[in-house]
Amino acid sequence: xxxxxxxxxxxSHALTPTNLLWALIGVVLGTAVGVLPGLGxxxxxxxxxxxxxxxxxxxxxxxxxxxxxxxxxxxxxTSILINTPGNSSAIATAIEGYKMSLRGRAPQALATSxxxxxxxxxxxxxxxxFFTPTIIEVALQFGPAEYFAxxxxxxxxxxxxxxxxxxxxxxxxxxxxxxxxxGIDQQSGAERFTLGIPELFEGIxxxxxxxxxxxxxEVLHVAARIHRDPARKDTVxxxxxxxxxxxxxxxxxxxxxxxxxxxxxxGVIPVGGSEIPTFLAYGNEKRMAKRRAARKGTPDEFGSGAxxxxxxxxxxxxxTAGTAMGALLGLGLPTSATAxxxxxxxxxxxMQPGPLLFERNGELVWALxxxxxxxxxxxxxxxxxxxxxxxxxxxxxxxxxxxGITVFAALGVYAASSSVADLVxxxxxxxxxxxxxxxxxxxxxxxxxVILGPLAETNLRRALTENQGDPSVLxxxxxxxxxxxVIVLAVGFMAVSRIRxxxxxxxxxxxxxxxxxRG
Amino acid sequence: MDATAPATPPSPDTRPRxxxxxxxxxxxxAVAALLLAMAAFLAWQTATMHVPPETEFPGPRFFPxxxxxxxxxxGIALAVLVAVKPPVPxxxxxxxxxxxxxxxxxxxxxxxxxxxxxxxxxxxxxxDWRTVGIVVGALVVFIVLLEPVxxxxxxxxxxxxxxxxxxxxxxxxxxxIALVFSSVVQLLFVGALGLNLPAGILGGxx
Numbered sequence: 001x002x003x004x005x006x007x008x009x010x011x012s013h014a015l016t017p018t019n020l021l022w023a024l025i026g027v028v029l030g031t032a033v034g035v036l037p038g039l040g041x042x043x044x045x046x047x048x049x050x051x052x053x054x055x056x057x058x059x060x061x062x063x064x065x066x067x068x069x070x071x072x073x074x075x076x077x078t079s080i081l082i083n084t085p086g087n088s089s090a091i092a093t094a095i096e097g098y099k100m101s102l103r104g105r106a107p108q109a110l111a112t113s114x115x116x117x118x119x120x121x122x123x124x125x126x127x128x129x130f131f132t133p134t135i136i137e138v139a140l141q142f143g144p145a146e147y148f149a150x151x152x153x154x155x156x157x158x159x160x161x162x163x164x165x166x167x168x169x170x171x172x173x174x175x176x177x178x179x180x181x182x183g184i185d186q187q188s189g190a191e192r193f194t195l196g197i198p199e200l201f202e203g204i205x206x207x208x209x210x211x212x213x214x215x216x217x218e219v220l221h222v223a224a225r226i227h228r229d230p231a232r233k234d235t236v237x238x239x240x241x242x243x244x245x246x247x248x249x250x251x252x253x254x255x256x257x258x259x260x261x262x263x264x265x266x267g268v269i270p271v272g273g274s275e276i277p278t279f280l281a282y283g284n285e286k287r288m289a290k291r292r293a294a295r296k297g298t299p300d301e302f303g304s305g306a307x308x309x310x311x312x313x314x315x316x317x318x319x320t321a322g323t324a325m326g327a328l329l330g331l332g333l334p335t336s337a338t339a340x341x342x343x344x345x346x347x348x349x350x351m352q353p354g355p356l357l358f359e360r361n362g363e364l365v366w367a368l369x370x371x372x373x374x375x376x377x378x379x380x381x382x383x384x385x386x387x388x389x390x391x392x393x394x395x396x397x398x399x400x401x402x403x404g405i406t407v408f409a410a411l412g413v414y415a416a417s418s419s420v421a422d423l424v425x426x427x428x429x430x431x432x433x434x435x436x437x438x439x440x441x442x443x444x445x446x447x448x449x450v451i452l453g454p455l456a457e458t459n460l461r462r463a464l465t466e467n468q469g470d471p472s473v474l475x476x477x478x479x480x481x482x483x484x485x486v487i488v489l490a491v492g493f494m495a496v497s498r499i500r501x502x503x504x505x506x507x508x509x510x511x512x513x514x515x516x517x518r519g
Numbered sequence: 520m521d522a523t524a525p526a527t528p529p530s531p532d533t534r535p536r537x538x539x540x541x542x543x544x545x546x547x548x549a550v551a552a553l554l555l556a557m558a559a560f561l562a563w564q565t566a567t568m569h570v571p572p573e574t575e576f577p578g579p580r581f582f583p584x585x586x587x588x589x590x591x592x593x594g595i596a597l598a599v600l601v602a603v604k605p606p607v608p609x610x611x612x613x614x615x616x617x618x619x620x621x622x623x624x625x626x627x628x629x630x631x632x633x634x635x636x637x638x639x640x641x642x643x644x645x646x647d648w649r650t651v652g653i654v655v656g657a658l659v660v661f662i663v664l665l666e667p668v669x670x671x672x673x674x675x676x677x678x679x680x681x682x683x684x685x686x687x688x689x690x691x692x693x694x695x696i697a698l699v700f701s702s703v704v705q706l707l708f709v710g711a712l713g714l715n716l717p718a719g720i721l722g723g724x725x
Contacts, residue, residue, distance in 0.1 A: 054713050167596045171554060174590040178561065181583055189571050190579035193564050216658075219681065223654045224646040226685055399687035403678045404700060406654070410661060410677060411670075411704060415714040423662045427655065438646060439547050461577040469576040 003130045010366030014374055019062050023371050026063035027378045030070020034086045035078055035390045036401070038218055041071030042337040042447075046210035047408050049345050050416035057349045058364045062371040064345060065325065068338045069121055069372065072274065072318040073379045076113040077387045078394065080106060080310070089317040092278040096302065096309025103305045106388075111244050112252050112307055114383040116314035120260045121376040124267060124322025128330075129369050132358070135330035138479075139355040144463035145473050149480035150333060151456035153487055154270040159445045160491045166498075168441045175432070176449025179204055186454075187461060199421035206344040207416045209450050212426045213443055214337075215409040217433015219402045224434060226398065248307055255285055255308040259315030266316075267323025270335040270448065274320040278313035285312045325372065329353055329365055332455075340447045547601045554594030561587040653684035669719015670709075674701030 013019065029048075033039040044067045052060045075086035080097035093113060100109040128135075142150070159169030182193045183203030194200040244252065259281040266277040285308040293300035302309060320336070327333045332354035334340035346353050351361055358365050383390070413426045436443060460474075467473040475481055542548070565583040657680025664673035678697035679687075687693045708714040 051708055051712060051714060165600070167593065167600055170589065171550075171593045171597055174554070174586060174593045175557075177586045178557065178590065181586065185579040188574045188579045190568055190574070192568060192579060192583065193561070220651055220654060223650040223681075223684055224648075227647050227650055228645070397687070399682040399685035399693075400696065402685055403681040403687075403697070406658070406681045407674050407678050407700065407704065410658065411674070411708065411714075411716070414665065415708070415716065418715055420662060420666060423658075423665070427658050427662070430658075431655070434646075434651070435550065439550050441550075457582040461581065464577040464581075465575060 003133060006362070006366045007129050007370060009363075010368075010370035011373075013058070013363060013367035014062065014370040019059055019367065019371060020374070022059040022063040023066050023375045024378060026066020027070040027073075027375050027382060029063075030067035031074035031379065031382055031390060032070075032393055033067070034071040034074025035393050036396075037078065037084050037086050038222065039405075040075075040087050040214075040338075041068045042210070042341055043214040043218065043405075044071070045338055045341045045345070046207070046214050047405070047412050049210070049341065049348065050207050050412035053348065053416070057351070058367050060345065060349075061342070061364065061368050062375075064342050065368060065372055066375045066378075068325075068342070069318065069321050069375050070379055071338070072121070072321050073114065073117045073383050074390060075317075076117070076310075076314055077110065077383070077390050080109045080113065081388065081391050082394075084394075089274040089278055090313075091275065092282040092313035093310055093317075095282065096306050099303070099305035100307065100310065101305075105305060105307075108244055108248060108307065109305075109310050110387040111384060112248070112310045113314040114380060114387065115244075116252070116256045116259060116311045117318040117383070118376055118380040119256045120263055120315035120317065120319035121322055121379070122373065123257075123260045124264050124319040125325070125369070125372045125376065126322075127264065128322055128326030132326055132330045135326060136355040136358060139331050141479065142355075143477070144459040144466065145475075146477060146479045146483075147459040148456055148463060148474065149483040150331070151452045151459070153483045154333060154335075154448055154452055155445070155456070156487050157270045157490055158448050159442075160494050166491075166494070168439070169445055172436065172441050172443065172445035173449050175436075176446035177453045179209060179446070180450045180453030181457075187458070197421075199419060204425060204450075205416060205422065206341075206347075206450060208413050208422050208425050209429060210341050210344070210447060211409045211413050212429025213433040213436070213446060215405055216426055216430030217437060217443075219406050219409075220430050220434040221437045222398070222402055224438070252307055252311040255311035256315040258284065259312030260319040262312070263316035263319025264323050267320035267325075267335060268327045268333075270333065274317040274336070277316040277320055281312040281316035282309055285309055322372065325369075329357060329368075330355065332357075334448060334451060337444045337447050340444075340451045344451050545601055548598060551594050551598035551601065554590055554597065558587055558590040558594055561590060650684050654681050657681055657684065665719075666717050667719060670705055670716040671698075671701055672719070674704060 014023070029044055030041055033041060033044040045064050048060075048064065048067070052063070071087065072089060075090035076093045076097065077086065079085045079090040079094035080101050083094055083098040085091045085094045097109045097113065100106065155173055159173045160166050178193075180203075182200055184190070184194075184201050185192055191201070262277040262281040262284070263274065266274065285306070286302045289300045289302050289306060289308065292298050301307075324335045324339050327335050328339045328343060330353075332343065332352060334343045343353055346357075351357060351364075409426065410423060413422050414420075416422070433443065435441075436446075463473050464471065475484065561583060565580050565587060568580055568583075570578055570580060657677050660680065661673045661677040664676065675694070675697040678700050679693055682693050682697065683690075705716060709716050
């Protein structure tokens with residue numbers, strides 16, 4: 001098997017002491033930002049991007065991937081222990097996980113979530129290691145029209161699915177596309193939206209946009225409400241040995257696999273992250289428990305700490321990471337904010353993810369894929385016995401934590417270009433990030449639009465030029481028609497489920513007030 | 520939608536405060552206005568763009584036209600959405616003070632706190648501009664000082680400013696931590712990773 005040979009060569013590169021060290025730094029950092037609420041792997045990679053410019057690219061990507069995976073392992077720890085999800089991908093885990101911890105089963109919940117995250121990551125990483133050659137064969141048939149369709153797919157899927165409202169998603173998309181257009185047009189040399197400011201001729205750097213929106217924007221958002229929110233004392237409880245009994249394993253093992261099954265396809269669909277599959281996996285387990293209770297009389301533990309409710313969402317979340325890496329490397333399609341920033345990192349090193357990456361930078365790609373396995377094992381070791389220790393990170397005073405992030409943001413943006421003008425942009429983009437958070441406009445579409453916008457424009461214009469301006473070329477191949485059909489179906493599905501949701505809400509609002517749950 | 524609106528009375532917790540104007544709770548209209556202003560800017564810049572001669576059809580203006588249309592549509596749609604939807608009540612004034620209304624058990628209080636922690640929308644309703652202002656001010660001072668004064672001191676000023684804004688009040692300790700943090704960054708990233716940071720006035724000493 002060709003893939004197996006390449007993977008073994010990859011392992012020989014990944015197992016060097018330096019690359020192991022980068023993997024370890026990555027997974028430790030990733031777990032830390034995963035544990036801390038408000039911070040995430042996207043912000044961590046954005047902050048690391050400029051300061052790692054001098055590194056060997058293989059080491060840098062091994063570290064970034066470690067951060068990405070680590071974020072998905074770490075986010076469940078505080079969900080379970082103190083009901084504070086480290087990231088949106090762990091909200092579903094918090095529902096049953098915190099209940100388990102209230103019943104004194106926190107060690108079991110933590111073990112279930114760590115092993116679930118490990119299994120999800122390993123299964124999906126193995127899938128992409130063996131199936132990327134197939135993805136590449138499809139991707140090699142892509143022309144400009146197909147790439148444009150792929151970018152449209154990414155734009156609309158992120159805007160329509162990830163946000164609570166389609167309109168706010170489109171607002172975010174429009175802002176991102178506008179930022180992407182600033183600068184001198186590569187094809188014609190025309191100056192666009194620069195207002196004659198020379199610092200803008202080269203465009204607004206992706207580093208500045210991501211650091212400004214994700215890091216400084218988050219600092220401002222925290223500043224906007226830190227003195228308004230009631231102060232919370234976080235007490236970390238629940239230590240003990242993370243043993244799962246045989247009965248536990250019998251219940252969780254199928255749940256892990258089902259969860260991974262939900263996660264794997266969502267890694268390839270650009271919906272801006274792993275929240276959706278975690279909720280789908282959670283809902284599925286809940287329904288199955290109800291059915292089991294009705295059929296066999298086994299007690300339905302959902303609502304009082306069901307272990308399946310922890311196992312499935314965790315496996316789903318980390319399963320998206322593997323396939324998201326596959327989509328990124330094989331197609332050049334970023335399906336989450338973190339993947340989008342990693343795509344920007346590839347561009348910074350002068351590489352373009354996609355089918356040709358495996359030919360031109362095969363050594364790097366296979367070392368990266370091998371290090372994903374190594375990183376998953378490291379994460380299991382770091383998270384299984386030490387989860388309560390990680391939760392102690394919450395004891396870092398908030399003022400120092402966010403002051404450190406601000407200094408790091410300024411450092412990264414300045415170091416990337418040695419330009420004070422970029423620091424001014426950082427400030428403006430931070431304020432934009434604050435406004436978007438305040439009005440619940442999602443951030444992922446901006447990032448995907450900034451990174452894929454130029455690709456979309458170039459391919460659209462190339463496709464039209466090649467066909468003397470005839471727009472029918474955009475829907476001339478099966479691949480592009482297929483992608484547009486999927487877009488229409490996805491947006492239609494979302495619209496229908498939103499309307500149904502709203503109708504249910506209205507019905508609930510019309511119901512007598514005392515039926516409303518309290519507390 | 521409009522025809523049925525008068526028939527269904529607004530539910531009590533979404534009704535605007537008595538005395539508040541129609542605009543109360545509709546500050547998002549400012550976002551819509553900003554989007555439309557951006558669309559106008561895009562349209563103006565696209566129309567006056569200097570296009571090099573001999574550029575063929577899908578030239579540099581083609582994509583901006585599409586984005587301008589999207590931006591306009593998004594701005595109008597957002598304005599309509601905000602205007603039609605019942606306004607979000609300002610959390611501090613119109614939300615019932617549950618804690619005062621009825622005695623709460625310890626557990627109930629904890630759950631309440633957890634809820635505000637994971638669903639910050641209500642608390643975020645009003646932005647604490649003073650704290651945001653100090654953070655923004657610290658970054659502005661940093662931008663002004665960086666090249667003349669150097670990384671070490673301006674980085675420390677930025678760290679201290681943000682820490683102070685977020686409630687750090689142990690001034691002497693915080694200044695110390697800020698200086699240590701910015702020195703460690705300098706040593707680590709300039710020394711070990713070869714980044715280029717301005718040395719400034721301390722350049723001769725270090």
